[in-house]
Amino acid sequence: MGTKWRVKDIVEYTGTSESSVYRWLRNKELPAPIDSSTRPYEWEPRVIRKWAAEWFRARQPDPDVTGQVWWDAEDIARYLGVEPVSVQRYRSRRELPEPARYFGRFPVWEPKVIVEWDKQRPGHSYKARSVPADGQDGKRPAARKAVKAARPKKAAKAADAAVPAAGAGSGEVVWWGYAEIAAYLGKSEDAMRHQKHKMPKPGRHIGRSPVWPREVLLAWVKQEG
DSSP states (O other): OOSSBOHHHHHHHHTOOHHHHHHHHHTTOSOOOSOTTSSSOOBOHHHHHHHHHHHHHHTOOSOOOSOOOOBOHHHHHHHHTSOHHHHHHHHHTTOSOOOSEEETTEEEBOHHHHHHHHHHOTTOOGGGSOBOOTTOTTSOOBOOHHHHHHSOHHHHHHHHHTSOOTTTSSTTOOEEOHHHHHHHHTOOHHHHHTTTTTSOOOSEEETTEEEEEHHHHHHHHHHHO
């Protein structure tokens, strides 16, 4: 990166797509370039860093400490049976629903929203997809037996592979980040970041943000007193 940032630098820093950056610029949600009359557009890095911190913080709802399950792009890809890059394309074309919240700069969605979106997608046979059982809101999608039995064995195995398994993605595990454990303890998120060297090893990362199974953090809190 040079002394000034261009669109590709903002994409790299925020983990989004070029279309998102241009959309923010069109909607005047992104700081104006240094000189709007010249191409390519350029920004001061410190201006974008400050904007990104405020932008993503403003789009993080109150931390959920009740057991909400989240899916990231990899979980959605696994459910749809596609590559994660395809999910990024859906998002860049504004076909994917808006994220429910962000872990750091990385978006996550409610499973039921993605399932309903997939069900209504034009040109797709939803009957061939695994769906959540009644009352399993936000849980691991369960394959419908009637559909599975009607398909060849090979196709059934491929469909099962598209379902996020517990522990492999967000699945049935309730993942907590710094915001959730901070809210549970009544502390600030920054205070928890300063305690990261004392915290258990993260169970996974959503983007670059570490997250832990809720039970692991609760056990750690109990142990630390």
